Amino acid sequence: MHxxxxxxxxxxxxxxxGVRGVSVSGESKRCASRLCAYGYDDFLRxxxxxxxxxxxxxxxWDAIEPEPGQYDQAYLDAVCxxxxxxxxxxxxxxxxxxxxxxxxxxxxxxxxRWTVDDALCERFRRRRQGWFLHYFDPSVVRAFDCLWTExxxxxxxxxxxxxxxRWLRRVDVLGYELINEPFWGSxxxxxxxxxxxxxxxxxxxxxxxxxxxxxxxxxxASAVNLGIGTRLGRPQRDRLAYAPHFYPPSIELxxxxxxxxxxxxxxxxxxxxxAARLEMPAIxxxxxxxxxxxxxxxxxxDAMDAFARHDIGSVYWDLGRGGKRSYGLWxxxxxxxxxxxxxxxxxxxxxx
Numbered sequence: 001m002h003x004x005x006x007x008x009x010x011x012x013x014x015x016x017x018g019v020r021g022v023s024v025s026g027e028s029k030r031c032a033s034r035l036c037a038y039g040y041d042d043f044l045r046x047x048x049x050x051x052x053x054x055x056x057x058x059x060x061w062d063a064i065e066p067e068p069g070q071y072d073q074a075y076l077d078a079v080c081x082x083x084x085x086x087x088x089x090x091x092x093x094x095x096x097x098x099x100x101x102x103x104x105x106x107x108x109x110x111x112x113r114w115t116v117d118d119a120l121c122e123r124f125r126r127r128r129q130g131w132f133l134h135y136f137d138p139s140v141v142r143a144f145d146c147l148w149t150e151x152x153x154x155x156x157x158x159x160x161x162x163x164x165x166r167w168l169r170r171v172d173v174l175g176y177e178l179i180n181e182p183f184w185g186s187x188x189x190x191x192x193x194x195x196x197x198x199x200x201x202x203x204x205x206x207x208x209x210x211x212x213x214x215x216x217x218x219x220x221a222s223a224v225n226l227g228i229g230t231r232l233g234r235p236q237r238d239r240l241a242y243a244p245h246f247y248p249p250s251i252e253l254x255x256x257x258x259x260x261x262x263x264x265x266x267x268x269x270x271x272x273x274x275a276a277r278l279e280m281p282a283i284x285x286x287x288x289x290x291x292x293x294x295x296x297x298x299x300x301x302d303a304m305d306a307f308a309r310h311d312i313g314s315v316y317w318d319l320g321r322g323g324k325r326s327y328g329l330w331x332x333x334x335x336x337x338x339x340x341x342x343x344x345x346x347x348x349x350x351x352x
Contacts, residue, residue, distance in 0.1 A: 015215075015241065015281040016241055016281045016282065016283040016312070016313035017281075017308070017311035017312065017313055018053070018313065019053065019054050019174075019283055019313030019314065019315070020051065020052050020053055020054065020313070020314065020343070021052055021053065021054030021055055021056055021091075021094065021313075021314070021315040021316065022046060022052055022054075022055060022056070022315060022316045022317075022318060022319045022329060022343075023055070023056040023058065023096070023285075023286065023315055023316070023317050023318040023319065024036060024038055024055045024056065024057050024058065024086075024318070024319045025038060025058065025318050025319045025320050026058075026317070026318045026320055026327070026328075027320055028058050028060070028098075029058075029098075029100065029108075029109045033063075033075070033078070034059075034060045034062070034063035034075065034109070035075070035078055035079070035082070038082075038319065039082065039085050040085040040086075040088060040089055042319075043055065043085055043086045043088075043089035043091050044089040044090075046089070046091065046319070047089055047090045047091055049336065049340075049344075050329070050336070050340055050343050050344055051343070051344060052091070052343065053090070053091060053092060054091060054092050054093070054094060054174065054313075054315065055086050055091050055092075055093055055094070055319075056093075056094040056095075056096050056177070056285055056286075056315045057079070057082070057083060057086075057093055057094065057095055057096065058096050058098040058180075059079060059095055059096065059097060059098065059164060060097075060098055060099075060109050060110060061097060061099070061103065061110055061111050061112055061157060061160050062103055062104045062109065062110065062111060062112040062113070063075045064076065064160045064163065064164055065112055065156070065159070065160045065163075066112060067112075067114060068114055068156065069159070071160070071163045076163070076164065076167040076168075077167075079167070079168070080167060080168060080170065080171060083168065083171040083173075084170075084171060087171060087172045092172050092173075092174040093171060093172060093173050093174060094173075094174055094175050094176075094177060094217065094285065094315065095164070095168065095173060095175070095176045095177065096177040096180055096285065097157075097160075097161065097164075097176075097177065097178060097179050097180065098110060098180040099111060099179060099180050099181070100131075100180075100181075101131070101134045101135055101140055102116070102140050102143045102144060102147070102183075103115070103116075103143075105120065105121050105124075105143065106121070106124050106126075106134065106137070106139070106140055106143075107126060108134070110180075111143075111147065111157075115143075115146075115147070115153055115156070116139075116143050116146075120139040120142055120143055121139065123138070123139045124137055124139040124140065125137065135183050140183075141185050141186050142185075142186075144182075144183050144184070144185035145185040145186050145187075147185075148185060148192070148195070148196065148199060154199050154202060154203075155202075157203065158202050158203050158205075158206035159206070161176070161178075161203055161206045161207050161210070162206040162207065162209055162210045163210070164210070165206070165207045165208075165209075165210030165211035166210035166211065167210075168211060169210070169211045173211065173214045174214060174215060175214050175215035175216060175217045175241060175283075176207050176211075176214055176215075176216055176217065177217040177219060177243055177285055178200060178203050178204070178216065178217065178218060178219060179203075179219060180219070181219065181222035181225070181245060181286075182196070182219055182220075182221055182222060183221070183222055184221050184222075184223070189221035189222075189223040189224075189228075189231075190221075190231040192221050193220060193221050193230055193231040193232045193233075194231055194232075194233065196232070197232075197233045197234075197235055200218060200235050201235045201236065201237060204216050204235055204237050204240075205237075208237075214239075215239045215240065215241050216237065216239060216240050216241070217240075217241050217242075217243035217283065217285060218232065218235065218240050218241065218242055218243055218278075218280070219243050219244065219245075219285075220232050220242075220244050220274075222245070224244045224245070224274075225244070225245040225246065225247040225286075226247065226248070226249050227248060227249075227266070227267040227270060228270070229270050229273070229274055230242075230244070230274045232274075232278065234278045234279060234280070240278075240280050241280050241281050241282065241283050242271075242274060242275040242278050242280040242281070242282045242283075243282075243283055243284075243285045244271055244274070244282070244284060244285075245284065245285060245286040245287065246267065246268075246271070246284045246286070246287035246303065246314075247286070247287065247288075248263060248264070248267060250263070251289050251293060251299060254290065254292070254293050255293075256293060256294035256295050257289075257293065257294065257295030257296065257298055257299035257302075258294075258295055259295070259298065259302075261302050261306075264299075264302050264303055264306050265306055268303075268306040268307060268309075268310050268312065269310070271284065271310070271312065272310045272312065275312075281311075281313075282310075282311075282312045282313075283312065283313040283314070283315070284307060284312055284313070284314045284315065285315045286315060286316075286317045287303060287314055287315075287316060287317065288316055288317035288318065288327045288339070289327065289339065290324075290325050290326065290327055291322075291323075291324050291325065291326055291327075291337060291338060291339065292324040292325050296338060296339070297338045297339075297341065297342045300339060300342035300343070301342050304342070304343075316329070316339065316343060321334060327339070329343070
């Protein structure tokens with residue numbers, strides 16, 4: 001059962017409005033262990049220096065289940081240890097089942113190699129530029145079609161989710177994000193969204209069997225990142241939150257930000273309308289900007305002002321160190337970069 005009237009939805013409208021967080025971390029993608037090096041002192045710094053109250057921790061199916069039905073207990077124990085450190089530092093946790101360009105079969109992260117036929121891997125061609133364009137490679141398109149439609153793969157990811165949720169029950173988990181930026185395969189984004197509800201419900205049930213209390217964060221097709229509306233249906237389950245990402249095209253393309261608050265407002269209003277239709281609170285589980293984009297700091301401040309006006313929580317991408325082309329909160333010396341400085345204004349509150 002779920003709350004099917006506006007009064008019940010309104011009770012939860014602000015459930016995530018106080019969430020101010022950061023993803024931890026893109027550096028995990030480049031580690032063989034799929035674990036970043038950050039620990040208690042780093043988490044304490046996020047809370048005390050930047051006023052953040054949440055981390056979105058990336059987990060990877062290929063690390064959880066490297067072979068069919070074989071779950072890596074050492075990896076899950078290590079994740080638990082990291083998240084317990086975050087809890088001790090005053091941070092609550094969102095778990096993100098992360099993927100980029102499907103997964104290991106195509107040289108990225110996410111689904112295990114065993115989920116894809118060898119022939120698809122052999123036909124895949126790596127591009128020199130434009131990593132997102134890999135999604136449109138015919139082999140990647142076919143892999144996503146299989147993930148969304150084949151009972152074998154849908155059930156396998158359900159099993160990985162169930163195992164992960166059972167392992168993390170001792171951690172203060174705010175919510176589980178079903179999958180990072182789902183790609184629509186050979187369908188249109190709208191067709192994908194209209195068809196995915198039964199699969200989402202299966203994954204929700206698998207998580208809830210392992211850990212019944214946290215929220216489930218429901219992602220739209222990744223095309224919604226750009227500001228279009230979603231055609232998702234609402235899974236017939238409770239304690240759900242709508243979890244889009246926020247990457248306006250002009251910012252992602254590096255064209256700069258010159259104070260166009262109306263553009264930000266239109267994008268955020270669309271997210272708010274979609275959340276209201278779905279009768280869910282909203283949380284933007286990724287937004288960010290490279291440091292070399294003109295007006296980056298102003299963009300972040302104006303975006304967060306808009307999120308606050310619409311009672312929408314937010315999670316920045318991402319924690320990390322880097323130079324001028326980095327999204328990371330810290331510069332190369334580990335000092336707060338302009339992105340971190342823009343986040344400081346957000347006061348931490350609880351989302352419970």
